[in-house]
Amino acid sequence: MSVAERGRIASVARLEEIRRELEAKGRRYATTISVCAGTGCQAYGCQEVVNAFAAELGTRKLDEKVLLRSTGCHGFCEKGPLAVIQPGGVFYQQIKIKDVPDIVEKTIIGGQVIERLLYSEPKTKERIAREADVPFYKFQERIVFGRNGIIDPTSIEDYIAAGGYEALAKAVTTMSPEQVIDEVTRSGLRGRGGGGFPTGRKWAVTRRQAEAVKYVVCNADEGDPGAYMDRSLLEGNPHSVLEGMLIGAYAIGASDAYIYVRAEYPLALKNVHIAIDQANEWGLLGDKVLGSDLSLRVHVSRGAGAFVCGEETALMASIEGRLGTPTARPPYPAQSGLWGKPTNINNVETWANVPLVITRGAGWFSRIGTEKSKGTKVFSLVGKINNTGLVEVPMGIKLRDIVFKIGGGIPRGRAFKAVQTGGPSGGVIPESLLDLPIDYDALTEVGAMMGSGGMIVMDDRTCIVDVARYFMNFLREESCGKCTPCREGIKVMLGILTRICGGEGAVEDIERLERLARGIKAAALCGLGTTAPNPVLSTLKYFRDEYLAHVVDHRCPAGVCTALISLAIDEAKCKACGRCVKVCPTEAISGGQKKVAAKIDQGRCVRCRACFETCPFEAIVIT
Amino acid sequence: MGEEVFEITVDGQKSTTTAGETILSACRRLGKDIPTLCHHEALKPYASCRVCLVEAKTERGGTLVASCQYPVSEGLVVETDSPAVREARKIVLELLLARCPASEVVRDLAARYGVTSTPYPTDDPEEKCILCGLCVRACEELVRAAAVGFADRGLERRVGSPFEESAEECLGCGACVNVCPTGKVEAKYVDGVLRMETWRTDLEMAKCRRCGKAFTTQRLLERVAKEEPDLAEEIRLCPSCRSKETIHKWAEAIRLAFGAGLPS
Numbered sequence: 001m002s003v004a005e006r007g008r009i010a011s012v013a014r015l016e017e018i019r020r021e022l023e024a025k026g027r028r029y030a031t032t033i034s035v036c037a038g039t040g041c042q043a044y045g046c047q048e049v050v051n052a053f054a055a056e057l058g059t060r061k062l063d064e065k066v067l068l069r070s071t072g073c074h075g076f077c078e079k080g081p082l083a084v085i086q087p088g089g090v091f092y093q094q095i096k097i098k099d100v101p102d103i104v105e106k107t108i109i110g111g112q113v114i115e116r117l118l119y120s121e122p123k124t125k126e127r128i129a130r131e132a133d134v135p136f137y138k139f140q141e142r143i144v145f146g147r148n149g150i151i152d153p154t155s156i157e158d159y160i161a162a163g164g165y166e167a168l169a170k171a172v173t174t175m176s177p178e179q180v181i182d183e184v185t186r187s188g189l190r191g192r193g194g195g196g197f198p199t200g201r202k203w204a205v206t207r208r209q210a211e212a213v214k215y216v217v218c219n220a221d222e223g224d225p226g227a228y229m230d231r232s233l234l235e236g237n238p239h240s241v242l243e244g245m246l247i248g249a250y251a252i253g254a255s256d257a258y259i260y261v262r263a264e265y266p267l268a269l270k271n272v273h274i275a276i277d278q279a280n281e282w283g284l285l286g287d288k289v290l291g292s293d294l295s296l297r298v299h300v301s302r303g304a305g306a307f308v309c310g311e312e313t314a315l316m317a318s319i320e321g322r323l324g325t326p327t328a329r330p331p332y333p334a335q336s337g338l339w340g341k342p343t344n345i346n347n348v349e350t351w352a353n354v355p356l357v358i359t360r361g362a363g364w365f366s367r368i369g370t371e372k373s374k375g376t377k378v379f380s381l382v383g384k385i386n387n388t389g390l391v392e393v394p395m396g397i398k399l400r401d402i403v404f405k406i407g408g409g410i411p412r413g414r415a416f417k418a419v420q421t422g423g424p425s426g427g428v429i430p431e432s433l434l435d436l437p438i439d440y441d442a443l444t445e446v447g448a449m450m451g452s453g454g455m456i457v458m459d460d461r462t463c464i465v466d467v468a469r470y471f472m473n474f475l476r477e478e479s480c481g482k483c484t485p486c487r488e489g490i491k492v493m494l495g496i497l498t499r500i501c502g503g504e505g506a507v508e509d510i511e512r513l514e515r516l517a518r519g520i521k522a523a524a525l526c527g528l529g530t531t532a533p534n535p536v537l538s539t540l541k542y543f544r545d546e547y548l549a550h551v552v553d554h555r556c557p558a559g560v561c562t563a564l565i566s567l568a569i570d571e572a573k574c575k576a577c578g579r580c581v582k583v584c585p586t587e588a589i590s591g592g593q594k595k596v597a598a599k600i601d602q603g604r605c606v607r608c609r610a611c612f613e614t615c616p617f618e619a620i621v622i623t
Numbered sequence: 624m625g626e627e628v629f630e631i632t633v634d635g636q637k638s639t640t641t642a643g644e645t646i647l648s649a650c651r652r653l654g655k656d657i658p659t660l661c662h663h664e665a666l667k668p669y670a671s672c673r674v675c676l677v678e679a680k681t682e683r684g685g686t687l688v689a690s691c692q693y694p695v696s697e698g699l700v701v702e703t704d705s706p707a708v709r710e711a712r713k714i715v716l717e718l719l720l721a722r723c724p725a726s727e728v729v730r731d732l733a734a735r736y737g738v739t740s741t742p743y744p745t746d747d748p749e750e751k752c753i754l755c756g757l758c759v760r761a762c763e764e765l766v767r768a769a770a771v772g773f774a775d776r777g778l779e780r781r782v783g784s785p786f787e788e789s790a791e792e793c794l795g796c797g798a799c800v801n802v803c804p805t806g807k808v809e810a811k812y813v814d815g816v817l818r819m820e821t822w823r824t825d826l827e828m829a830k831c832r833r834c835g836k837a838f839t840t841q842r843l844l845e846r847v848a849k850e851e852p853d854l855a856e857e858i859r860l861c862p863s864c865r866s867k868e869t870i871h872k873w874a875e876a877i878r879l880a881f882g883a884g885l886p887s
Contacts, residue, residue, distance in 0.1 A: 306776070323773060328670040328692045481754065481773075481780030483671045488718035491778050492743045512742060519714030522687050522707065523673050 008283030010291040012169040015160070022161035029067040031108055032086045034149055038073025038232055039267055041080035045097075046070075049081045052100040066108060069158070072148035072236015072271075075390035076136050079119065084131050084149060091131035092117040122386055122408055136387045139405045141368065141376050144352050145392040148236035153271045156278040159239040165284055167355035171247045172292040175358075180251040181207060184354065186362035188374030193219055193310075193347030194422065194451045195527070196373070196440035199354075202344060205334040206252045209342035214254040216245055217319070217338065217345040220261040220268065221303045221310040224423025225474060227454035229378040230348035232390055234261065234268035237352065238275035242298065244351030246289065247358055249296045252344050257296055260315050262303040272300060307424075307478035311526050312345045314480065325480045326526035347452065349378055369395035373439030377453055379421075381407050384414065384459040393438070400434040403457060414459040417558075418542070422451025424471045424478075425531035427538025428464065447538040449531065463560035464543040465550055469497035471535040479532070486529035489520040493536060503563035505551040514540055559622030562607040566623055571597040573619035580611035580620065631699040646690035646701055647675055655703045657690055658712070658732055660719075660804055661755035666764055668692035672755050673715045674732065678702040687711050709736065717741045719753055726751045726805040751807040758782055758799035758808050758821075768792045768846075771799065771822055782808075784822040793819055795826035795840035831861035838862065 009015050035041075035050050050070050057063045074082060079093035083103075090113055092103065099117060106112045118127040119134045128134050151158035159165070171180050185200025206214060218241060222230040234241060245257050261269050276298050279285040287295045301319045308314045309324040316338050318324040337343025353375060357365050366374045373395040379402065381391050386408035393402060403409065403416060410416050418428040427448035429436065436442055440450050458467065472494040481487040496513045499505045517533035517540075524530045540547060549555045556564040569580075569589075574597035581592040588605040592598030598619075600611075612620040627642035633653055640649045645668065650657050661672040670689035677690045680700040687707065702708060716733040721743035723729050733739070756773065759782055763769040770792035774783045784790035795817045799808045809820040817826040817840055828837035829844045838861035848855040860868060 308776075325776075328668070328689055330694060477777060479777040481775075481777040482756075484673050484715050484718055484722075484753070487754070487778060487780065488722055488743075489714075492718070492721070495744065516714065519711060523676055523711040523715055525670055525673070525689070 006282075008281070008286075010283060010288075012173050012290055015165060015169055015290060019160050019163075019166075022157050026067075026161055028064075030065045032067045032069060033083055033103075033108070034069045034071045034074075034086070035083045036072075036074040036076075036080060036149070037070035038077070038080075038148075038235055039228075040073065040077035041082065042267070044080040046081035048097055049083075049095050049100065052097045053104070056100050056104045060104060060109075062104070062108065069152050071151060072153045073232035073390060074149045075140075075142075075145060075232070075392075076134075076387065077390070078386070078388040089130045089132055091119060091129070091134055093119050135408065136389065136391070136406055139401060140392050141394045142392045143356055143368070143376055144240075144349065145233065145236075145378055145390065147240065148232065151237065153236050153238055154274050156239060156275070156282055156284075159237070163359070164239050164355075165243055165290075167358035168243050168246050168250075168284070169290060171250055171358050172290055172294055177207065177251045177253065180247060180358065183362045184251070184357055187357040187365040188362075188369070188372075189350065189353055189357055189365065190373060190440060191346060192349035192353070192377065192452065194425065194449065196450055199346060199350055202334060202346070203248065203251050205332075206342045206344040209335060211342050213256075213341045214252055215338045215341055215343040216249045216252060216254045216257045217312075217315070217333075217343055218245055218257070218259040218351055219310060219312065219315060219345055219347040220259055220265070220272075221315060222348070222452055223262070223305075223307040223310050223478075224425075224452055224454040226382040226456050227380045227423055227452055229380050229390055229453045231265050231268050233348050233352050233378070234265070235271050238268075238271045239279065240352045240355060241272075241348055242275055242279055242285070244346075244354035245298065246285070246294070246296055247354050248344060248346065248351065250292075250294045252342075254344070255295050255297065257298045258301050258319055258338070259298060260301045260303055260309070260319060262305055264305050269300070269302065276300070306480070307474075308480040308526075308528055311528050313526065315345070316343065325482045326528070328525055349453070370437060370439045370442075372441055377438070377450065379453045379455045381455050381457065383420075383455075383457040384410050384462065385457040386411050395439045396437045398435050399429060399438055402438070402455070403434070407457065410457070410459045414461065417458045417460050417462055418464065419458065420448075420456040420467065420471075420535070421454065422449035422531075422534070423454040424474050425449060425528060425534055426451045426454070427534045428458075428467070428542060429538075430542040432542075447534065447541055449534070461558055461560070463501075463556050463558040464539045464546045465497060465500055465556075466558075466560050468535045468539045469494065469501050472497055475528075475532045479529070483523075483525035483529060485520040485523040486525070486532055489516055489524075490532055492516060493520075493533070497536070500547065500550045501556075501561045501563070503550070503554050503561070507548070507551055509551060510540070510544075510547050559609075559612075562609075565607055566602060567600055567605060567607060567609070567612060568621050568623065569598050569600055570619045570621050573617050574598055575617055575619070577616070579614045579616070583610040583614045585610065629695050629697045629699070631695050631697075631701060633701045634703055640695045642695075644695050646677055646679070646688070646693045646695060646699075649695055650677070650690060650701065650703055657703055658735070659691055660728070660732070660753055661757060662691040663757055663761070663802055666757070666760050666802075669756055669760065672719075672753060674712055674719075676708060676711050676715070678705050678708050712736055713738055717743060721745050723750045723753055723805065725749050726753065726807075728805050729753060751805045752782060753805055753807075754780055754782070755804060756782070757802040757804065761798045761802045766794065766796055766798050768794055768796075770794070770824075782821070784824060788823060790819070790822045790824045793822055793824045793826065794843045794846055795819060795824070796843055829859070831864050832859045833864040833868070834861060836861050 053068050081095045082093045113129045181203045189199045190196040303309050306324050309318045311326045314324045314326045333343040368375050376392050376394050378392045391406050418430050420428050429448050443450050476490050476494050479486045496509050517536045520533045549557050559565050576595050578592045581589045586604045588601045589598050629640050657675050659675045661669050668691045670692040675690045676687045678685045679688045713736050716738045719729050720733045720741040770790040771784050800810045826840040829841045830837050847858050
């Protein structure tokens with residue numbers, strides 16, 4: 001039935017009727033192939049894999065029996081392109097176009113599992129057939145992110161068939177706005193954008209304001225280096241975010257909503273626009289949603305990629321068309337936000353949690369997590385980790401479990417050094433704290449923060465001073481420049497860190513750095529400024545020795561800072577394969593062939609470490 | 624409806640304030656010495672320079688807040704000169720001094736906090752601009768011309784005319800020159816035109832229709848004439864001719880009312 005025939009859904013009963021129709025339609029297919037089509041897998045060429053499946057199914061006249069679905073991100077970005085075949089839940093990874101006929105022939109028709117396409121456990125080399133048994137997925141709790149893998153984000157039918165808009169229906173027909181707020185408050189849901197403010201309380205404050213016009217805003221200006229949780233949610237399940245916003249608007253009393261998405265997220269923007277158009281056509285947005293008194297218009301505002309625009313006051317200024325710089329609070333957005341009206345801002349993941357809280361209840365939700373941090377958190381697990389990807393874990397999980405059970409440990413058997421959480425505003429967590437249960441308060445207590453969920457893993461070849469310098473450089477480029485401490489202070493901190501990495505640091509520099517970092521933390525205007533020194537403070541807290549090694553011994557223990565290292569070849573280990581000779585950009589390496597060990601001319605060596613990275617025998621020694 | 628009254632404590636001294644008042648305003652009424660650079664009574668709070676930081680204490684502990692912007696609330700406890708406040712101001716002033724060693728205002732204020740030199744490097748020894756934005760804000764909020772603004776961001780942030788070319792909306796009113804605390808924004812007369820140095824804008828002068836003296840800018844006259852058409856003729860007189868003409872008009876009126884016998 002086309003949308004024109006169906007018309008706007010004017011009641012909850014009609015929504016349920018349509019859901020039953022869609023479920024029945026889904027049951028007509030014997031098999032479903034869900035191919036991940038998130039941005040990561042698209043980069044691997046998943047679209048060609050989808051096309052190949054479509055062609056193969058067409059040739060074999062299987063398109064009536066087999067449903068081929070391009071879904072949002074499944075999270076296991078390391079192994080794309082990937083597909084899950086239902087029923088059975090067989091998980092194939094790193095699929096190439098040439099594998100497609102085989103999959104159709106053997107698995108779809110023959111019901112066999114193709115060994116070579118299965119995930120292999122790095123340590124045991126054991127092949128695992130089912131998605132649910134793969135350790136990367138097994139130890140997760142994918143309540144928010146899970147539906148990404150079973151729906152086509154451009155299809156509102158898929159979302160509805162999977163129980164979508166059920167929470168909205170429940171809220172507008174059986175609950176008063178106060179009851180909705182009460183449910184969200186009791187669930188213990190806290191803001192997933194970093195601050196961790198209790199969501200229900202924020203809603204209640206916004207609702208309480210006397211103004212007639214109120215707004216709800218979705219902050220999708222995810223900007224931390226290495227973080228892409230919100231992007232994948234918006235790309236993979238945009239209707240869940242819309243549904244959360246609808247429920248929020250109902251509870252707060254808003255009739256206009258804004259989604260602020262960065263323009264560098266083209267797929268997220270596209271899928272959000274498609275979802276809004278569909279929801280409008282279907283009567284799930286616009287006037288009298290599902291025949292209730294709720295009316296909501298959703299507008300999309302594109303951000304131009306300024307990190308600072310993720311700060312809520314700067315974000316609102318940007319939506320209004322003004323310069324994206326923060327303003328001091330109070331007043332808080334809940335009191336005076338967009339165009340001076342009470343405004344409730346939550347981030348993508350927070351909104352996506354709301355339908356779950358309403359459908360399954362505060363009691364169910366609050367059973368997941370720790371005393372003060374309820375539910376799950378999506379992290380982007382990146383850096384020196386075997387299983388790069390997006391993981392959703394219950395609050396309170398140990399960092400060790402994320403890194404080693406889900407993440408599969410550190411590549412090439414290297415040693416774990418630290419993990420950076422919360423992006424440039426967060427901090428590093430050393431190995432001694434690996435058993436820390438991850439929640440908002442625990443992370444803040446150790447000097448890191450939850451942030452929006454970036455998690456960068458570092459191994460023993462990562463220089464901690466260099467990491468601090470990297471983040472300071474990022475912040476130097478992203479500071480808006482409005483307040484003195486952030487603008488001027490970050491510049492100075494970067495200068496000091498650069499000097500230390502360059503071998504020109506002194507012990508006084510460390511003291512100066514620490515004093516300045518404390519000063520900026522206390523004196524800066526906005527949340528970004530006050531957290532900007534965190535990478536410096538937390539690395540100083542846990543890795544002071546490494547700073548001292550740089551300034552006292554003029555040594556970079558991790559062998560990263562080029563000014564402080566020298567490279568040599570261990571002749572006993574050198575197999576004279578010549579690889580180092582080839583990669584050296586300055587022709588500093590001689591020998592390395594005809595069984596003669598290679599030798600580095602120190603005068604010519606620029607310490608770029610290319611030979612070190614290339615040598616398969618660990619014959620290059622950094623001192 | 625009466626205004627809401629709050630009791631606050633400043634440096635141990637109890638005082639009453641009204642809702643909507645800022646900590647700065649309440650403290651200044653009590654004679655407290657709180658320095659400011661980006662603050663101006665006629666403009667909205669901006670809270671960017673951070674020299675007016677004070678400690679606001681609640682049951683959850685103390686935080687530093689910009690007194691120029693932070694509103695008072697019932698039971699608020701404020702420390703204007705605690706060690707934390709002094710240390711934060713000192714760091715801010717060291718940073719400002721590193722940025723603007725050429726600014727006398729910054730040097731004097733820093734000296735008051737014992738900062739006579741800065742541990743941080745200076746990029747431009749001639750720099751005077753502290754990026755308080757008073758020029759930009761006065762032009763937008765008071766003059767409603769928005770002729771100048773901020774360009775770039777972060778360290779490259781600076782004030783300037785659009786595209787750093789002649790500012791088409793600049794009236795040459797001089798409000799920016801007036802509010803600039805460091806003397807960075809400059810204007811001068813060159814060959815009969817008003818040159819707004821900082822904005823790369825030359826403004827043609829208007830001549831008094833009576834004495835012929837150049838007394839304001841052509842654009843400023845046009846703007847006033849547009850907004851106040853009734854005054855279109857009067858404003859084309861320089862201030863001195865305007866008072867002469869006014870006196871003359873009044874004298875004429877009195878003569879008409881009382882007849883001859885009055886001195887002309």
